[in-house]
Amino acid sequence: xxxxxxxxxxxxxxxxxxxxxxxxxxxxxxxxxxxxxxxxxxxxxxxxxxxxxxxxxxxxxxxxxxxxxxxxxxxxxxxxxxxxxxxxxxxxxxxxxxxxxxxxxxxxxxxxxxxxxxxxxxxxxxxxxxxxxxxxxxxxxxxxxxxxxxxxxxxxxxxxxxxxxxxxxxxxxxxxxxxxxxxxxxxxxxxxxxxxxxxxxxxxxxxxxxxxxxxxxxxxxxxxxxxxxxxxxxxxxxxxxxxxxxxxxxxxxxxxxxxxxxxxxxxxxxxxxxxxxxxxxxxxxxxxxxxxxxxxxxx
Amino acid sequence: xxxxxxxxxxxxxxxxxxxxxxxxxxxxxxxxxxxxxxxxxxxxxxxxxxxxxxxxxxxxxxxxxxxxxxxxxxxxxxxxxxxxxxxxxxxxxxxxxxxxxxxxxxxxxxxxxxxxxxxxxxxxxxxxxxxx
Numbered sequence: 356x357x358x359x360x361x362x363x364x365x366x367x368x369x370x371x372x373x374x375x376x377x378x379x380x381x382x383x384x385x386x387x388x389x390x391x392x393x394x395x396x397x398x399x400x401x402x403x404x405x406x407x408x409x410x411x412x413x414x415x416x417x418x419x420x421x422x423x424x425x426x427x428x429x430x431x432x433x434x435x436x437x438x439x440x441x442x443x444x445x446x447x448x449x450x451x452x453x454x455x456x457x458x459x460x461x462x463x464x465x466x467x468x469x470x471x472x473x474x475x476x477x478x479x480x481x482x483x484x485x486x487x488x489x490x491x492x493x494x495x496x497x498x499x500x501x502x503x504x505x506x507x508x509x510x511x512x513x514x515x516x517x518x519x520x521x522x523x524x525x526x527x528x529x530x531x532x533x534x535x536x537x538x539x540x541x542x543x544x545x546x547x548x549x550x551x552x553x554x555x556x557x558x559x560x561x562x563x564x565x566x567x568x569x570x571x572x573x574x575x576x577x578x579x580x581x582x583x584x585x586x587x588x589x590x591x592x593x594x595x596x597x598x599x600x601x602x603x604x605x606x607x608x609x610x611x612x613x614x615x616x617x618x619x620x621x622x623x624x625x626x627x628x629x630x631x632x633x634x635x636x637x638x639x640x641x642x643x644x645x646x647x648x649x650x651x652x653x654x
Numbered sequence: 655x656x657x658x659x660x661x662x663x664x665x666x667x668x669x670x671x672x673x674x675x676x677x678x679x680x681x682x683x684x685x686x687x688x689x690x691x692x693x694x695x696x697x698x699x700x701x702x703x704x705x706x707x708x709x710x711x712x713x714x715x716x717x718x719x720x721x722x723x724x725x726x727x728x729x730x731x732x733x734x735x736x737x738x739x740x741x742x743x744x745x746x747x748x749x750x751x752x753x754x755x756x757x758x759x760x761x762x763x764x765x766x767x768x769x770x771x772x773x774x775x776x777x778x779x780x781x782x783x784x785x786x
Contacts, residue, residue: 383707384707520703521700524703524704525696525700527705527706528699528700528706545703545705546703546705547705564669564708565668565669566668568667569668625764626762627762630666631665631666631667632666633664633666
């Protein structure tokens with residue numbers, strides 16, 4: 356089921372926590388929401404779920420707005436898992452089974468084993484990682500069409516983090532749509548096919564991961580002297596950043612690396628090379644570009 | 655399918671391109687035989703811990719390039735019809751990309767075309783001494 360977020364804004368007083376965010380999430384895709392702390396990820400999730408009332412904008416699930424029925428096929432794992440301290444793991448499973456028509460008990464038992472969770476254990480004696488694991492177990496045993504997962508690997512050890520990623524991949528292969536946030540870009544790089552980077556409540560970068568990687572490059576030219584005229588480069592929409600250090604000019608580009616490499620050549624660069632960027636580089640560039648000047652000249 | 659596939663998700667090269675390149679190379683070298691079955695999209699995605707739509711995209715492009723074929727309900731297979739030709743074309747693609755990269759490297763360190771050609775000739779005669 357696809358999810359469409361159009362011009363979502365959520366203000367708290369004068370602060371716009373989410374500022375005109377539009378995101379299209381195709382059905383069956385895994386969508387990674389990235390951004391520094393306080394960028395608006397959790398607020399976006401809360402607006403999607405009706406836990407916070409959007410100031411303006413529209414959110415559609417399979418073309419329809421959120422209704423009580425939506426929760427039959429949607430599961431949300433909040434950043435801080437909502438578990439009852441005095442209840443056991445087994446009691447949480449029992450409660451979930453009564454609430455969700457699709458709840459799969461057999462699957463729940465398998466998942467408890469996968470994360471080595473003891474059904475008899477009470478929440479108050481569980482670590483942060485075990486709580487996250489239980490929240491994940493409850494979500495995936497619901498077998499929903501849509502997963503909204505806010506930091507679903509936080510506090511987990513690397514083995515369990517990998518298990519969560521595999522659950523996400525398995526769900527998407529089965530046709531479910533997964534939206535998740537993570538601070539670990541490596542996880543997003545593996546599991547997600549589409550991403551958006553939020554900063555100060557705005558989308559500063561978005562698209563298919565493979566397309567972003569294919570387009571985003573550093574084009575570096577070394578010139579004969581440091582008297583290089585950079586005019587024209589800073590207004591080029593494909594270039595997010597121009598850095599000049601002495602005879603070296605470095606362009607961070609989102610598209611057109613081959614053409615821009617040729618352009619540097621024709622401007623007189625003796626040597627030009629193109630460097631691939633991984634998602635972490637692309638993420639940092641997007642967050643940086645929002646914060647600093649586009650043209651940087653080092654002495 | 656033998657465990658010939660490894661991807662580096664942290665690389666700047668899109669993962670689907672890494673899969674395409676490796677499967678083409680495996681077919682060209684005969685590591686993947688004509689008619690051999692490939693893992694399902696879901697299986698390969700889980701094995702490599704990567705997005706299933708990324709694997710599906712790689713498979714679609716390999717079908718388009720006539721390296722593999724997919725029979726509905728049976729899975730994806732290395733093409734047996736005209737495989738020699740497709741494998742050669744695939745191998746040639748891989749080699750062409752590697753050569754293009756080498757030339758770009760050579761150019762980036764400031765070599766002239768004539769110097770690059772000389773280096774190329776040296777490399778060829780090293781690997782084909784009988785032709786020298």
